Amino acid sequence: MSDDPPLSGDDLVRVLGTLANPHRMRVIAALARERAYVSRLARDLGISRALLQVHLRKLTAAGLVSAHLELSEDGKAMKYYEVEPFVLRLTPDTIANAARTLTPPEGVDPHGTER
Numbered sequence: 879m880s881d882d883p884p885l886s887g888d889d890l891v892r893v894l895g896t897l898a899n900p901h902r903m904r905v906i907a908a909l910a911r912e913r914a915y916v917s918r919l920a921r922d923l924g925i926s927r928a929l930l931q932v933h934l935r936k937l938t939a940a941g942l943v944s945a946h947l948e949l950s951e952d953g954k955a956m957k958y959y960e961v962e963p964f965v966l967r968l969t970p971d972t973i974a975n976a977a978r979t980l981t982p983p984e985g986v987d988p989h990g991t992e993r
Contacts, residue, residue, distance in 0.1 A: 884972060887980030893966065896940040901925060902933045906961060909943060913960035934959055 885893065896902060904923055908914065916934070920927045937943035942964060945957050 885966075885976060887976040887978065890973075890976045891980070893940050893942070896936050896942065899933070899936075901929070902937055905930070905933055905937060906942065909959055909961040913958045915956045915958050919959065 897906070901923070905919070908919060908922055914922070916927050916930055920930045923930065934943060934945070938945060938959075942962055943959050944962050945959050947955050947957050950956050
């Protein structure tokens with residue numbers, strides 16, 4: 879996401895919506911320090927694995943986190959999560975440009991008139 883073209887309006891809404899949750903911000907902060915597997919990350923954050931999985935799915939869907947399966951020394955498959963590099967620069971101009979690409983709400987044409 880760091881060298882990609884500017885986010886579309888829909889993508890910007892998705893990314894900002896994903897980050898607008900304290901648990902997901904804490905997950906990003908923890909994974910920015912080092913990659914981790916679910917059980918350890920849940921322990922470190924003090925939340926259940928089930929709740930963490932929900933947040934990891936949303937972060938992965940937004941392209942902010944990725945997962946990789948690896949074998950442990952005892953042969954057990956473990957899924958490690960890590961932060962994908964990204965840069966978000968929000969200015970009035972970047973928001974205005976993204977807003978022009980938003981999918982119009984149902985019942986409204988792209989020019990803002992009701993159908």
